[in-house]
Amino acid sequence: MLCLAAASDDEWAGIALGEIDAVLIDHAHCELKAASNATSLIARYPGQPAVVRALAALAAEELDHFQRVLVLMDERGLTLGPPSVDAYARELRRAAQTLVPLRVSPLVDRLLVGALIEARSCERFKLLATALERRAPGRLADFYAELLAAEARHYRVLVDLACETARGDLDEAGVLERLAQLALLEADIVARLAKDKFRATIHG
Numbered sequence: 596m597l598c599l600a601a602a603s604d605d606e607w608a609g610i611a612l613g614e615i616d617a618v619l620i621d622h623a624h625c626e627l628k629a630a631s632n633a634t635s636l637i638a639r640y641p642g643q644p645a646v647v648r649a650l651a652a653l654a655a656e657e658l659d660h661f662q663r664v665l666v667l668m669d670e671r672g673l674t675l676g677p678p679s680v681d682a683y684a685r686e687l688r689r690a691a692q693t694l695v696p697l698r699v700s701p702l703v704d705r706l707l708v709g710a711l712i713e714a715r716s717c718e719r720f721k722l723l724a725t726a727l728e729r730r731a732p733g734r735l736a737d738f739y740a741e742l743l744a745a746e747a748r749h750y751r752v753l754v755d756l757a758c759e760t761a762r763g764d765l766d767e768a769g770v771l772e773r774l775a776q777l778a779l780l781e782a783d784i785v786a787r788l789a790k791d792k793f794r795a796t797i798h799g
């Protein structure tokens with residue numbers, strides 16, 4: 596799906612459904628992190644109007660997703676609590692530092708890392724929506740079906756912004772090649788995390 600180099604383990608959706616409360620809490624943190632990542636990039640790169648505008652819209656939408664997950668959590672009596680260690684995002688950011696050529700704006704890689712996170716969210720939401728539709732059709736299934744479309748759109752926005760930002764250093768084909776390199780590293784990270792300890796998290 597999208598640019599992902601490997602699909603998630605077949606068992607992921609079943610395990611996630613069995614621990615849906617934990618998945619919702621993790622999902623809320625993912626939305627919050629997506630919003631704060633977007634606002635921190637705005638603060639770091641304020642001189643690029645197209646980036647500022649697109650990321651402000653993205654942050655607002657991610658915060659809306661966060662609030663909607665909170666409503667679902669409230670109905671189940673769940674509280675947010677502190678986030679668990681996000682090994683997936685940490686390793687993905689580290690992996691981006693190994694990409695060649697090395698001479699591109701760090702913002703390009705931050706956007707590509709963000710795009711991959713959106714792509715994996717989109718894939719996992721689709722797995723969840725399909726599994727929920729089969730076993731427990733209703734509001735939650737509809738929610739994930741709606742969100743997977745939003746995350747696919749965010750993926751596109753971030754890849755387009757990366758292409759625009761890289762102009763002068765890398766053409767579009769070069770950026771997409773970089774994204775493909777990163778996608779291979781991302782697939783390794785997902786496989787490794789699943790082998791270490793298979794957890795019902797959106798990215799782990």
Ligand SMILES: [Fe+2]
Pocket residue numbers: 626629656657660745746
């Ligand atoms: Fe989102």
Ligand SMILES: [Fe+2]
Pocket residue numbers: 629657713745746749
């Ligand atoms: Fe998103």
